[in-house]
Amino acid sequence: MTVLPVTELLSAQHINKSFSGVHVLKDVQFLLRAGEVHALLGENGAGKSTLLKTLFGIYIPDSGILAVGGQPVTMHSPKDAQTHGIAMIHQELALIPELSVAQNVLLGNEGREVLNYAQMEARVRPFLAQVGLNIAPNTPVKRLTIAQQQMVEIARAVARQARIIIMDEPTSSLTTHEIEQLYVVVRELTASGVGIIYVSHHFDEIEALADRVTVLRDGNYIGTVDQKDVTQDQLVTMMVGRELAAQGTFVERTPGAVRLDVRGLNRNGVFEDISLQVHAGEVVTLAGLIGAGRTEVLRAIYGADPITSGQIELDGQPVPRPSPAVMMLRGVGFIAEDRRQQGIVPDAKVSVNMMLTSWAKGLVSVREADMRRSVEPQMQALGIRPANPNQTIRRLSGGNQQKVILGRWLAAGCGVLLIDEPTRGIDVASKADIYTLVDELARQGVAVLMVSSELPEVLRLSDRILVMREGRLAGELSRAQASEERILALATGAQTHAKDSNVHAV
């Protein structure tokens, strides 16, 4: 790297922030330079999002100094932050579902009072292209998958032409393909002098992008290091405060009888002719690119969306009219990919969120003491923090919310578990725990069908991998055959004519 003059874009010193007496940020410091990607690392609940929100004017710190370009500033609202050239991609999507992609990208930035859609769309197109989003700018956002929405958010931040871009877990719902695209975008931006604050739980991303890394633990500032000077293990140690065992590797399993049998599932215009089987004690993964239709298949199996044709059998018994209530009672569990819209009841307590399904199964009563007996072990096993079952779930960090939803089905117990992106937004330490948990579930004979866009995770967990492309099953890979390249090849269709003999095309 050539020696550039080091320009300070954004700095924060001695930042403190408490919520009702809970000290979330304790004397934290942070410094962003021009042209760098500065990663912010920490476990779930370490205070990353809180710090970023104070940098963006959403929270006002209880004490501390913020400076932009060396000048002290006070920011009372996102508007203030924007006038200082800061843009932010939020951990929880902040798009307007009814508006089009173009309108969302330019929201607050449209120019004249009278809107010129053609012009707006033209303005937006280059940014969509830049983030590799191949959709018409007039598509309403509500028609997009979460991943596409995430890319729209990224395009929006880019379109702001800010000097400082804050990205809070921008990749948590992206697949490898789009993540590569994001790398390109980030590199273009930094090359032009933009500073980027980057939060992710994926070390490969940190390695690929970050110049420097700041680590938070329990709201404390642990340190800032040059990325190339440290190893992943060292970073993890900084985050967790101790050495961490490896994430474990795939353990051989011996699947039992067929538990879930799906035959010829169709939904007009979304997916076609999906047939698959999951055995007891087996983990099967649906892999594929954005929009391949994996989420839709999972939802359809659970009865959350209607199907046009097809049949679902559980343990050899057909399910005539699948609906979530029916599937739940027959021992099927489901974790949706969109935590905020489809997972949590935001204003309810953690305990309520976790017990919804257990109640219906008659496993627990709503008596607080009774619930606690059920909730507390799950909270402990999943490392949910703060460990207070009476906390409103909205006030939990994103990763911890995800753990609560997992806990919902663990507490209720199920024979078949459908999981869409099981470790979205979950930190490295907890990820290992969750993998162990899935292993344990499989050992107990649960049939797991999962959708995951994280290839290492797919390879770590799956007995078999079904790859989807454009609403169809493109192929199946056994454990032995599977590799990241093969999955990608099937997902993109790059080798459909090459007839790789190892791949069992469906």
Added chain:
Amino acid sequence: QPFSPDTEKSRIESSQLSAKFGPVPKAAAGVQMGGVMKALSNEYWQLLRTGYLKGAEKYGAKVDAQAPSNESDQIGQLSMMNTMIGKGYKALLVSPQSDVNLLPGIERAGKTSLVINVNDAVAPTAQHFVGNSQYDNGVSVANYLLKTFPKGGQFAVIEGQAGVYAAKQRTLGFKTTLAKNSAMKIVASVPADWDRQKAFSTARDLLRRYPDLTAFYCNNDTMALGVVEAVKSANRLGKTLVFGTDGINAAYDSIKKGELTGTVDSFPILTGEVAVEVAVRLLGGQALPRVVATPQALVMKSNMTQYEQFRK
């Protein structure tokens, strides 16, 4: 057998009171009466209230007349009455919002204060009633029409709120009387909820369907004034007659202008005065008949002056 003032045997015309029972006794010093009105959003009720205050001055009593904030707050009106009973008023002049909503109040008051049902809805347990005959309201218009159009014609009724005593009785009186001549056709009888705007658009629709309509009979003046505008905009002024009920000031103005044909005036100010008079008489120990009928008359441009005296 519910109480119906329109047909009650034990009755007296208010004009006969002095002749039959002598002068009004002097009210006890500082005697307090309560007026539980139906609402104050219609001029009729305001005029009645004016009558109460006039009567109070005339007979040396005090009247605290109040109304709930809207015409369909039945429990609110009951609470209001209960509150007044609690205040220890000697007599209560009540105009119930519905036939039954003040019944418990009447029962409760029975021990401590005198209750006089003034007009409109009729509480079946009311021991004293002051007011005009709702049924006769409709009758007088129908009689006029029978006389004026012996060859028959087409008529429409604009009704008040469905299910309300006054609306039912006025409409019934009109229809029953008009049926005496089979050439008199009632082509429509539709509700407009005492509302000017609704009456206006309903009348417009009817005039389109029956362009030669002879007359409208409206259950109150507010609706009649809305109908007049519809008649005007259909260029039927003077050809389609419009009759209202109540005798509010605005109706008189309209009659003077030659727009509204007539209104059945039940002389609310006079009614209010009579109600206070009846209360004072009853408190003074006189045994009046159950119903004291107040006057009413079909007022038209031709006979207007002769009723002016009752309006002050």
Added chain:
Amino acid sequence: MQKTQTSTPSNRTTIIERLREAGILAILLLGAVVFSFAVPSFFSVDNAINGIGLSAAINTIVAIGLTYVIITGGIDLSVGSTAALSAVIGADLMQRGLPALLAVVVALAVGAVAGLINGLLVTRVQLAPFIVTLGTMTFYRGLALSYTNGQPILSLPDGYKHALGGSVLGLPIPLIAALLLVAAFTLILRYTKTGQYILAIGGNAEAVRLSGINTSRYITLTYVISGMLAAFAALVLIAQLGAAEPILGSGWELSAIAASVVGGTSLAGGKGNVVGALLGALLLSMLQNVLTLLGVQAFYQLLATGLIIIGAMVIDRYTRGN
């Protein structure tokens, strides 16, 4: 209905809820104290029971059901008409000689069916609750009027009148009934699965559905409850009045919604409590009572009512705020 981001920190929802209720309770008590000094004859057992209690009781009973419906994110405009329909059918049956208890059961069943129809239209046909209940509000009223041909039903059996209209230990039965119902439905909301699901559905119906819960069933249930409570309120009222009429109950929806919302139930759903509805109903009745006692004229009553409703909510807002 705007979702405002409250970043008020706190640990326990229950504490907040209690403070919330305490806010209105404080306003109620403050009002009562001020009025006791300012308004002669306000402070008396008789006034509290007959002036405030009865109208608050009816409104409370209706508001409990509406609170449940509103918590799920719905609305029920048909309560007044449902009340009228149940009342006239029940009264008519009694008049025809059916034992009062049986007639009461039938009337409650009528209310339940009316609510069921609302609920099914909302959940199965997926129509907006506002439109559904606007339609049935008109329809049920039409049924009640046609059933009696617009006439009131006057002669209710004395036994019935005393049973529901009397008093026990000096407390009127309607008031006792309202208080018992408040207690029962508070407990249901807090301590049963059903209650928890109703709250959760208002918070995020889709999340609850995906948890394997038959959300339609619970939503429908709230409308059935609302219909039954409206019917019960009507039964209590006609016992008091000694008569039933088909125009009974008009305007109930607005007072009940107002009591609910003043009591801290959010029209956006997910949040609400039954005790609040009781306090809200008491506040509104007290207001009406005081204005009457003061002899405030109708127009000024309107001014004062409007001001006080907003004033109370402003005070509530700021006491709650920190």
Added chain:
Amino acid sequence: MQKTQTSTPSNRTTIIERLREAGILAILLLGAVVFSFAVPSFFSVDNAINGIGLSAAINTIVAIGLTYVIITGGIDLSVGSTAALSAVIGADLMQRGLPALLAVVVALAVGAVAGLINGLLVTRVQLAPFIVTLGTMTFYRGLALSYTNGQPILSLPDGYKHALGGSVLGLPIPLIAALLLVAAFTLILRYTKTGQYILAIGGNAEAVRLSGINTSRYITLTYVISGMLAAFAALVLIAQLGAAEPILGSGWELSAIAASVVGGTSLAGGKGNVVGALLGALLLSMLQNVLTLLGVQAFYQLLATGLIIIGAMVIDRYTRGN
């Protein structure tokens, strides 16, 4: 208000929206055809324009404003009272000899201020829109009644009556005004930043705030619009009725909300269109018109109204949903 997850695939909202409108339009046309055969004198240009159109005009004008408010996730119950207050002040000024145009401006300003108060209470004090406008509904009504001491104001200048009550090229001016306003407010919603923000706020107010937009200002604006349009509707109405009375406009909020919701506006916010409100208002007026022309008895009118509202929505639901 339940948020139902629609996963119907499609590319352009506008197409769906148009189909949505087409749904009601279809019902409207279907109704028109059926009634033309069933009801004598229904099918005529005159009845369409002067019977249905004219009476729908007032409701449409009010419903436009309510649609804006509802889109942001709010509600405005005070429209009827605002209308009355503006009407009596405007009429009084005319009666006192102020030029009609000036009086109209003052009346509109009164409507705007009434709306502004609602808006500020909702955004600055952060009270629930339902409670705020329930309070001001009562308060403004009280103001209107006290202002005129409960009396109607009868003598409006003829010039004024003709200007707003007349017709141009056979079309009544109120109808023309309503159509122009529908066009204008449709364009504002679709093609201006303001309109887009209003829609966005209803969809996700928090996200809009995070985009650095002053959401309070836009929310307040919708209440001001609602107040001004209510005032304008009142001005149009009094020109027709030739009198302004302080009890004018009661029940307007319900009809206007109904028109809005029938027209596809969601009470949950974020979704809505002004053309739908027009179609909704037309549907409701047509219904009333037919029932009047048929001379349906009072009780049966209620039954029919309820059935048809729900029936239309059911049809709409199934044509829309596939």
